[in-house]
Amino acid sequence: MYKYNDFDEAFVRERVAQFRAQVERRIDGSLTEDEFKPLRLMNGLYLQLHAYMLRVAIPYGTLSSRQMRQLAMIAERWDKGYGHFTTRQNIQYNWPKLNDVPDILEALADVEMHAIQTSGNTIRNVTADHFAGAAADEIADPRPVAELLRQWSTDHPEFQFLPRKFKIAVTGAPNDRAVTKAHDIGLRIVEKDGEQGFEVIVGGGLGRTPMIGKVIRDFLPKEDLLPYCEAIVSVYNLLGRRDNKYKARIKITVHEHGLDEIRRLVEERFALIRPTFSGVDQDILAGIEAQFAPPAFAEKSLAVGTDLGAGYRSWLDTNIAAHKRDDHAIVSISLKKHGATPGDATAAQMRVMADLAERYGYDELRISHEQNVILPHVHRADLPAIYSALRDADLATANIGLVSDIIACPGMDYCALATARSIPVAQEIATRFEELKLEHEIGPLKIKISGCINACGHHHVGHIGILGLDRAGVENYQITLGGDGTENAAIAERVGPGFAYDEITPAIERLVRAYLEHREGPEETFLQAYRRLGQAPFKAALYPESKERRDAA
Amino acid sequence: MSRSFTPKVVTANALLEGDAVWLTADDRWTRRLEEAELIEDEAHAQLRLLHAESQPDVVVGAYLADAKPGPNGPEPTHFRETFRTRGPSNYPHGKQTDETHV
Ligand code: HEM
Ligand code: SF4
Numbered sequence: 001m002y003k004y005n006d007f008d009e010a011f012v013r014e015r016v017a018q019f020r021a022q023v024e025r026r027i028d029g030s031l032t033e034d035e036f037k038p039l040r041l042m043n044g045l046y047l048q049l050h051a052y053m054l055r056v057a058i059p060y061g062t063l064s065s066r067q068m069r070q071l072a073m074i075a076e077r078w079d080k081g082y083g084h085f086t087t088r089q090n091i092q093y094n095w096p097k098l099n100d101v102p103d104i105l106e107a108l109a110d111v112e113m114h115a116i117q118t119s120g121n122t123i124r125n126v127t128a129d130h131f132a133g134a135a136a137d138e139i140a141d142p143r144p145v146a147e148l149l150r151q152w153s154t155d156h157p158e159f160q161f162l163p164r165k166f167k168i169a170v171t172g173a174p175n176d177r178a179v180t181k182a183h184d185i186g187l188r189i190v191e192k193d194g195e196q197g198f199e200v201i202v203g204g205g206l207g208r209t210p211m212i213g214k215v216i217r218d219f220l221p222k223e224d225l226l227p228y229c230e231a232i233v234s235v236y237n238l239l240g241r242r243d244n245k246y247k248a249r250i251k252i253t254v255h256e257h258g259l260d261e262i263r264r265l266v267e268e269r270f271a272l273i274r275p276t277f278s279g280v281d282q283d284i285l286a287g288i289e290a291q292f293a294p295p296a297f298a299e300k301s302l303a304v305g306t307d308l309g310a311g312y313r314s315w316l317d318t319n320i321a322a323h324k325r326d327d328h329a330i331v332s333i334s335l336k337k338h339g340a341t342p343g344d345a346t347a348a349q350m351r352v353m354a355d356l357a358e359r360y361g362y363d364e365l366r367i368s369h370e371q372n373v374i375l376p377h378v379h380r381a382d383l384p385a386i387y388s389a390l391r392d393a394d395l396a397t398a399n400i401g402l403v404s405d406i407i408a409c410p411g412m413d414y415c416a417l418a419t420a421r422s423i424p425v426a427q428e429i430a431t432r433f434e435e436l437k438l439e440h441e442i443g444p445l446k447i448k449i450s451g452c453i454n455a456c457g458h459h460h461v462g463h464i465g466i467l468g469l470d471r472a473g474v475e476n477y478q479i480t481l482g483g484d485g486t487e488n489a490a491i492a493e494r495v496g497p498g499f500a501y502d503e504i505t506p507a508i509e510r511l512v513r514a515y516l517e518h519r520e521g522p523e524e525t526f527l528q529a530y531r532r533l534g535q536a537p538f539k540a541a542l543y544p545e546s547k548e549r550r551d552a553a
Numbered sequence: 554m555s556r557s558f559t560p561k562v563v564t565a566n567a568l569l570e571g572d573a574v575w576l577t578a579d580d581r582w583t584r585r586l587e588e589a590e591l592i593e594d595e596a597h598a599q600l601r602l603l604h605a606e607s608q609p610d611v612v613v614g615a616y617l618a619d620a621k622p623g624p625n626g627p628e629p630t631h632f633r634e635t636f637r638t639r640g641p642s643n644y645p646h647g648k649q650t651d652e653t654h655v
Contacts, residue, residue: 027568033609048571050573050640051572051647094641094646095646097569097571099569341644412632412633413643473632
């Protein structure tokens with residue numbers, strides 16, 4: 001795992017000291033809110049509906065057990081005993097008090113963590129495949145590159161005031177689990193003639209104008225990565241619109257100027273700056289790569305006949321993914337217990353997960369953009385013990401990738417920008433499908449919910465997307481269908497008029513029942529069925545009255 | 554008097570705790586909307602907002618929110634403001650629990 005060097009350490013400590021002084025000056029009145037706001041946002045501190053919120057970066061979603069325990073400590077000491085893991089591989093604390101925040105940042109620095117550039121018009125926390133370094137389908141671990149990008153982008157003098165926020169995601173596997181096509185820059189490690197390089201995708205994004213990223217370079221040699229990214233960001237920095245916040249993301253720049261023109265400008269800029277990269281970055285990368293060396297995998301014999309019953313088998317079916325070593329597995333720990341808040345973990349649960357990582361998982365944990373926690377490397381012989389410990393901590397819900405594994409943004413329960421709630425909608429849908437005992441029969445189905453058009457809950461790439469809106473002072477929920485966040489990324493399409501708060505769960509149930517009725521068999525997933533059948537049968541299920549009216553007419 | 558001015562309350566977030574607060578007629582910041590001053594006059598509302606904005610060391614982000622008269626004092630008219638008087642719906646946190654401690 002990456003360890004801070006002296007520079008990282010000094011930089012983070014200095015930022016904490018600076019922020020401590022800024023908070024003091026805010027409280028004693030020498031800084032106004034207008035002066036203070038950009039400073040607090042630079043340190044991840046937002047003001048929400050009921051309290052401040054601190055957003056802490058978890059670079060490329062990787063945590064050690066020591067860091068996880070510190071997150072638990074912070075939750076207990078300065079918050080309400082829990083934390084919220086988000087789609088951006090961050091953790092958010094919903095209840096910090098302003099004058100405690102410097103101490104929280106200090107406690108984070110103690111375990112090499114921070115909240116820098118989790119906000120503002122900068123390059124944000126670089127995200128990566130949560131199975132990085134472990135997945136069977138992986139070409140290369142994307143995290144060294146993500147770390148290189150983190151170092152390059154953190155406090156980069158040219159890129160502190162971009163037209164708008166800038167998000168980069170990296171994957172090293174052909175199956176895209178990092179939603180790279182919905183990022184400002186998406187990087188996919190690919191192979192050509194035995195050489196590893198990058199497919200570079202640009203201009204993806206969600207929000208009010210969702211766009212799928214476009215390939216700007218299909219094969220970029222590995223050593224050209226930083227100059228090429230720098231070329232993209234600096235072209236955007238000059239060209240991106242600063243007159244209108246809603247048109248300021250690079251997706252709009254690419255859309256307005258066309259991919260070919262952007263490519264021409266980027267290549268031009270790249271040619272200019274490439275010679276200034278002397279190769280130091282590659283030396284740094286080599287150093288980083290060494291720190292991401294795989295663990296010394298244990299050799300153990302597999303106990304035969306360990307069976308903890310149907311619950312265990314169902315958990316094995318859904319929560320285990322293929323590891324690059326046959327005798328190991330990747331365990332996804334669901335933070336989506338039916339009826340619970342998606343992505344929330346209590347301090348006690350964080351400690352259980354930290355203990356398991358330490359005892360069975362080579363001290364590694366990951367946070368997924370789907371708001372779950374991953375033990376990336378565990379020996380198969382240890383699965384029964386892990387399952388039992390998780391079950392005791394209420395963490396063994398067997399629903400990864402199923403209808404109740406819902407992404408939901410904080411919505412109007414916390415977020416000041418929200419137009420409707422999203423968490424209780426997720427809770428109710430999950431509870432309903434648990435009652436029906438149908439979700440294993442339904443199979444893979446991704447529901448994603450956002451509480452406003454900003455789309456933090458990824459609803460545009462949900463197989464079923466739900467967008468909460470305010471219609472004349474009442475919560476109203478729009479349903480979109482057919483979204484996909486993988487390598488076959490697609491933006492979901494709106495089906496029709498929205499539903500009231502108390503109509504949304506029954507509407508989703510009708511939709512899913514229509515799928516069960518129309519699918520060719522259990523092998524055909526919801527998304528495949530939607531692609532084959534189009535909207536018609538789903539629309540009919542969602543709006544039965546209008547069908548009756550048509551039939552009567 | 555304006556033709557159809559919707560009554561307002563002045564609200565903001567407390568600087569230190571960050572929670573919702575409302576301005577009372579006697580210039581206090583209260584954590585209970587019912588105690589707030591219900592303002593029926595547009596010009597007066599602007600003055601009260603200015604007064605709130607002149608206290609940056611106490612509150613953040615003051616604004617005028619729609620409200621209506623109720624038996625115990627002002628009541629919210631929009632669900633966002635209703636949530637601000639209570640707290641989140643997924644946990645008994647925020648004002649909804651504070652009340653039981655009073
Ligand atoms: C205080 C709470 C939050 C605020 C103020 C906020 C603000 C925003 C805004 C304004 C956008 C739209 C950006 C654009 O279209 O240019 C956005 C997008 C997004 N946010 Fe948030 N957000 C919040 C919480 C979250 C949380 C909790 C997550 C993770 C679960 C998240 C992840 C995202 C993602 C994935 C997008 C869409 C991707 C994109 O940038 O195009 N945000 N957010
Ligand atoms: S989608 Fe909207 S409501 Fe949800 S967290 Fe983002 S800004 Fe807030």
